[in-house]
Amino acid sequence: MSKLSTPYRFLFAGGGTGGHLYPAIAVADEIKRMQPDAQILFVGTKSKIEERVVPKLGFQFKSIWIKGFARKLTLSNVLFPVRLIVAMVQSLAIAMKFKPKVAIGSGGYIAGPAIWGASVMGAKIILIEPNSYPGITTRLLEKHADEIHVAFEDSKKYLRQKDKVILSGNPIRTSLKLFRKSDALNHFGLDDSRKTILILGGSLGAGSINKTIAENLSELKKLDIQIIWQTGSAYYEEYKNLNDDRVKVYSFIDEMDKAYSSCDLVVARAGASTISELAALGLPSLLIPSPNVAENHQYHNAKSLSDVGAAVLMEDKNLKENFLNAVSSLVFAEEKLKDLGIKIKYFSKPDAANIIAKRAINFAIAV
Numbered sequence: 001m002s003k004l005s006t007p008y009r010f011l012f013a014g015g016g017t018g019g020h021l022y023p024a025i026a027v028a029d030e031i032k033r034m035q036p037d038a039q040i041l042f043v044g045t046k047s048k049i050e051e052r053v054v055p056k057l058g059f060q061f062k063s064i065w066i067k068g069f070a071r072k073l074t075l076s077n078v079l080f081p082v083r084l085i086v087a088m089v090q091s092l093a094i095a096m097k098f099k100p101k102v103a104i105g106s107g108g109y110i111a112g113p114a115i116w117g118a119s120v121m122g123a124k125i126i127l128i129e130p131n132s133y134p135g136i137t138t139r140l141l142e143k144h145a146d147e148i149h150v151a152f153e154d155s156k157k158y159l160r161q162k163d164k165v166i167l168s169g170n171p172i173r174t175s176l177k178l179f180r181k182s183d184a185l186n187h188f189g190l191d192d193s194r195k196t197i198l199i200l201g202g203s204l205g206a207g208s209i210n211k212t213i214a215e216n217l218s219e220l221k222k223l224d225i226q227i228i229w230q231t232g233s234a235y236y237e238e239y240k241n242l243n244d245d246r247v248k249v250y251s252f253i254d255e256m257d258k259a260y261s262s263c264d265l266v267v268a269r270a271g272a273s274t275i276s277e278l279a280a281l282g283l284p285s286l287l288i289p290s291p292n293v294a295e296n297h298q299y300h301n302a303k304s305l306s307d308v309g310a311a312v313l314m315e316d317k318n319l320k321e322n323f324l325n326a327v328s329s330l331v332f333a334e335e336k337l338k339d340l341g342i343k344i345k346y347f348s349k350p351d352a353a354n355i356i357a358k359r360a361i362n363f364a365i366a367v
Contacts, residue, residue, distance in 0.1 A: 006037050006038070006039060007101055007364050007365060008031075008035045008037060008038035008039060008101070008361065008364050009038070009039045009041075009098065009099060009100050009101045009102075009364070010028070010031060010038060010039070010040050010041070010100060010101070010102050010103075010104060010360060010364070011041050011042075011043060011094075011095065011098060011100035011102070011103040011104070011114065011118050011123065012024045012027075012028055012040065012041070012042045012043070012059075012103075012104050012105075012106070013042070013043045013044070013103065013104070013105045013106070013110055013111040013114030013115050013118075014044075014104075014105055014106030014107050014108050014110060014111045014128070015042075015044040015045065015048055015049060015050035015106075015108060015110050016044075016045070016048050016049070016050075016108040016109065016110055017049065017108065017202075017271075018049055018202075018271075018273060019107075019130060019271045019272050019273045019274075020106050020107045020108040020110075020111075020130075021044075021049055021050050021053065021054075021106070022171075022172070022173070022273050023106050023128050023130055023170055023171040023172070023272075023273065023352075023353075024042070024104060024106040024128065024171075025053070025054075025057065025059075026171035026172055026173060026352075026353040027104060027106075027128070027171050027353050027356045027357050027360070028040050028042075028059060029057075029353070030171075030353045030354050030356075030357035031357045031360060031361060033357075034357060034358070034361060035361055038361075039060075039098075040059050040060065041059070041060045041061075041062060041094075041098050041100070042054045042059050042060065042061045042062070043061075043062050043063075043064060043091065043094060043110065043114040044061065044062075044063060044064075044110050045063055045064060045065070045110055046063045048110075050110075051063065062094050064086075064087040064090040064091055064094070064110070064113060064114065065083055065086045065087055065090065084113065087113035087114075088113045088116060088117065090113070090117075091113040091114045091116060091117030091118075092117040092120060092121075093117075094114070094117060095114075095117040095118045095120065095121040095123070096121060099121065100118050100121070100123045101123060101124065101363065101364040102123055102124045102125075102126060102360045102363045102364050103115050103118030103119065103123040103124070103125050103126070104125075104126045104127075104128065104356070104360060105125070105126070105127050105128065105137070105138075105141060106127075106128040106130070107127075107128065107129060107130060107131070107135050107137055107138060108135070108137060109137060111127075111137050111141070112137050112140060112141065115127075115141050115144065116141070116144070119144045124146045124363040124364075124366075125141070125144050125145045125146050125147075126145065126146065126147050126148075126149065126356065126359065126360055126363070127141060127142065127145045127147070127148045127149065128149050128170075128171065128356065129148060129149070129150045129151070129155055130151050130170040130272030130273065130276070131151070131152070131155070131272050131297040131298075131300065131301055132151075132152040132154045132155055132297065132300040132301045132303070132304040133154075133155070133158060133295060133296070133297045133300035133301075134150075134155055134158050134159055135295060135297065136295065138159075139158070139159070142159055142160065142161045142164065143160075143161065145161065145164055146164065146363065147164055147166055147359060148161065148164045148165045148166070149166050149167075149168040149169075149352070149355075149356050149359075150165055150166070150167055150168070151167075151168075151169050151170035151272060151275075151276065151347075151349070151352070152167075152301070152304050152347075153167060154300070154304050166355075167349075168349060168352045168355045168356055169276065169347075169348070169349020169350075169351070169352030169355075170272050170273065170275075170276040170349070170352055171276075171352045171353035171356060172273065172276045172277055172280055172350075172352070172353070175257075176256070176257050176260075176277060176280060176281065177257055178257065178260065178261045178281055179257065179258055179261040180261070181261055181262065183261075184258045184259075184261035184262040185262045187255070187258050187262075188228055188248050188258070188259075188262055189245070189248065190226050190228070190246075190248065190262065191226065194224055194225065194226045194246075195223075195224070195225050195226070195264045195265075195331045195332065196225070196226050196227070196228065196262050196263045196264050196265075197220075197225060197226075197227050197228070197263060197264065197265050197266075197267055197327065197331060198227075198228045198230075198259055198260065198262065198263035198265070198266045198267070198268075199213055199227060199228065199229040199230060199267050199268070200230050200266065200267070200268040200269065200274060201230065201231070201232050201235075201268070201269055202232060202269050202271060202274075202290075205230075205231050205232015205233065205234045205235040205236075206232065206269055206288075206290065207234075207235065208288075208316050208319055209267070209269070209288060209319070210231050210232070210235045210238075210239060212319045212320065212323050213227070213229060213239075214239060214242065215320075216323060216324045216327075217242060217247065219324055219328075220324075220327070220328075221246055221247075223328055225327075225328075225331060226246045226247065226248075227246070227247045227248065228248050228250075228253070228259050228262060228263065229242075229247060229248065229249050229250065230250050230251075230252060230253050230259075231249060231250070231251060232251065232252070233251050233252060236249070236250075236251035256277070260277070260281055260283060263283070264284075264331055264337060265284055265285065265286065265327070265330060265331045265337065266278060266283050266284070266285040266286070267285070267286045267288065267327065268285060268286075268287060268288070269287070269288060269289065269290050269298060270287040270288070270289040270290070270298040270299070270301045270302035270313075271290075271298060271301070272297075272301060275287075275301055275302075275305065275311075275347070276347075276348075276349075276352075278311075278344055279310075279344045279345060279346075279347040279348040279349075280348045280350055282341040282342065282344060282345040282348070283341060283344070284311075284330075284336075284337040284338075284340035284341045284344070285311045285312070285340065285344070286311070286312045286314060286326060286327065286330060287301075287302040287305065287306070287311045287312065287313055287314070288302075288314050288315070288316055288319065289301070289302045289313070289315065289316065290316065291315075291316045291317070299315075305344060305347065308343060308346075309339065309340070309343050310340065310343035310344040310346065310347060311340060311344060312326065312330060312340070314326060
């Protein structure tokens with residue numbers, strides 16, 4: 001069957017970070033499962049995570065020339081208008097050739113031009129907004145959208161087109177599951193009689209969290225706590241020498257379900273994908289939002305949870321002063337951990353990818 005003979009042609013746009021890319025991949029996987037003849041094209045940028053990940057998964061990939069707007073004056077910011085115009089022309093050309101029936105944007109600056117180009121070509125538009133406070137791309141594109149799928153109830157109050165908003169949840173990997181804790185700890189060479197903390201800072205890592213862990217490592221060990229520590233690729237060389245029988249240091253953890261299964265408490269940034277995984281598995285967490293993300297969206301994510309007792313929120317600026325006391329009191333508080341796990345589970349929407357994929361397929365048939 002030729003590419004254009006099937007109505008099931010879906011363009012995905014979103015990337016730059018795993019938080020924008022992986023929800024899109026989860027939906028694409030579901031579309032492919034339900035409609036094997038579907039044609040799927042991802043639009044992203046070179047040198048970002050999508051260029052590495054998408055082709056390995058067997059999906060088509062096209063790049064456009066776009067870069068985010070930095071907070072301070074840089075040459076890149078001066079070039080932004082030029083990049084935007086070029087990206088819009090490229091996106092229109094891609095849409096004219098691929099002729100998508102449905103375009104699905106999962107946020108980030110990449111989605112703007114690509115979704116605009118698809119909308120000009122008459123594609124139905126679905127937006128996925130994983131964060132509590134919708135990003136500027138979602139807010140700019142909402143007038144072009146047919147549906148906006150959100151992960152947080154709080155998101156609705158920030159969007160003007162409320163009749164388009166559907167609380168579907170943030171799509172995550174359907175393969176994610178918990179193992180028996182003792183087996184998972186054995187995988188990491190750890191003792192199942194000790195309390196275990198999992199430290200996450202995203203794929204690149206979080207400098208302030210890593211520094212705090214290193215500074216408090218001896219005190220945590222005195223409390224008989226063991227640690228699984230994902231430093232991120234940017235920090236691994238600096239901290240890898242701290243690896244020992246009680247502290248397992250990794251640049252990146254491939255088998256995240258085993259890491260999740262091992263821990264009593266997760267200490268992490270508050271990215272939407274991380275939160276969705278914690279909710280799906282019902283894991284207690286101390287969330288430390290990154291202060292360096294657009295529109296402070298991680299803080300809003302964590303605040304939405306902490307306001308209802310589904311996570312503990314600590315601001316990055318308070319790490320040095322409060323981290324050790326917070327962790328040492330929390331990890332041994334069995335009832336508190338149980339309560340956090342129960343309450344974050346309420347935010348779980350395990351069928352999100354399936355729901356959005358079905359809506360996309362229905363739109364494709366109707367166009």
